[in-house]
Amino acid sequence: MIGMLKSLWAVGRKLLAPTQTQLYPEEQPLLAPRYRGRIILSRDPDGAERCVACNLCAVVCPVDCIEVVKAETVEGRWYPETFRINFARCIFCGLCEEACPTAAIQLTPDFELADYARASLVYDKPDLLIAGTGKYPGYRYWDVAGKAQPAPPSVDVKGLEP
Ligand code: SF4
Ligand code: SF4
Numbered sequence: 001m002i003g004m005l006k007s008l009w010a011v012g013r014k015l016l017a018p019t020q021t022q023l024y025p026e027e028q029p030l031l032a033p034r035y036r037g038r039i040i041l042s043r044d045p046d047g048a049e050r051c052v053a054c055n056l057c058a059v060v061c062p063v064d065c066i067e068v069v070k071a072e073t074v075e076g077r078w079y080p081e082t083f084r085i086n087f088a089r090c091i092f093c094g095l096c097e098e099a100c101p102t103a104a105i106q107l108t109p110d111f112e113l114a115d116y117a118r119a120s121l122v123y124d125k126p127d128l129l130i131a132g133t134g135k136y137p138g139y140r141y142w143d144v145a146g147k148a149q150p151a152p153p154s155v156d157v158k159g160l161e162p
Contacts, residue, residue, distance in 0.1 A: 025112075035109035036092045039085055041125065042106055042134035049129065050104035050141060053080040057096035057105050065089035066096060083128060087113055088121040102141035106134045 022029060031037075044050050053070035065088075071081035096105050115121055133139070 031109040031111070033109065035111070036094045036107040038087075038108050038110040038113055039090070039096070039123075039128065040106055040108055040130045040134060041083060041104050041128045042130055042136070043132060044140045044142075045133055045138065046140070047131075049079055050102045051080050051083065052102055052104075052141070053078040053083075054101065056099040056101065060095045060099040062093060062095065063089045063091055080125060083125040084122060085128065086122050088118045101145075103134075103136045103139050106136075108134070 042050055051068075053068055055068050055070070058064075058066040058068050065086040067082065067084040068080050069082035070078050072078055092107065094107050097107050113121065
């Protein structure tokens with residue numbers, strides 16, 4: 001009898017405890033700024049496309065889901081004529097963003113990519129290219145490419161000890 005009452009007490013306490021369940025999509029989850037979700041292509045602060053069609057992102061992609069076709073302007077500058085990502089294959093590892101020298105390709109905290117048709121998960125350049133700079137507002141590849149940069153401050157190893 002006492003055991004039964006203890007069990008009822010335990011169940012009652014759980015029933016009255018505040019719930020941890022979030023009513024998604026009515027309540028949106030709090031995502032870390034570095035959450036790796038939907039991929040975008042960003043622009044320089046002056047509005048020009050950042051991507052120089054170097055193909056590094058496609059080479060580093062472990063599931064081979066990026067396709068870049070290079071074109072060239074009359075000034076000889078490369079840009080992607082085609083930029084395609086198959087999100088049905090992407091594992092959101094972020095390696096493409098790490099490899100990109102121009103900060104063009106970026107993963108964003110948007111995970112709402114679900115669709116009914118696999119073909120809809122293939123995003124082309126107009127689906128990927130945004131109007132702004134994304135995570136790196138002041139960065140412009142052409143301001144730093146081939147130029148000596150100040151050395152970063154050295155790390156105080158003592159400060160990393162527990
Ligand atoms: S996040 Fe990973 S899997 Fe997805 S496109 Fe980039 S490199 Fe490929
Ligand atoms: S997104 Fe970056 S790594 Fe990929 S082709 Fe463009 S410049 Fe190169």
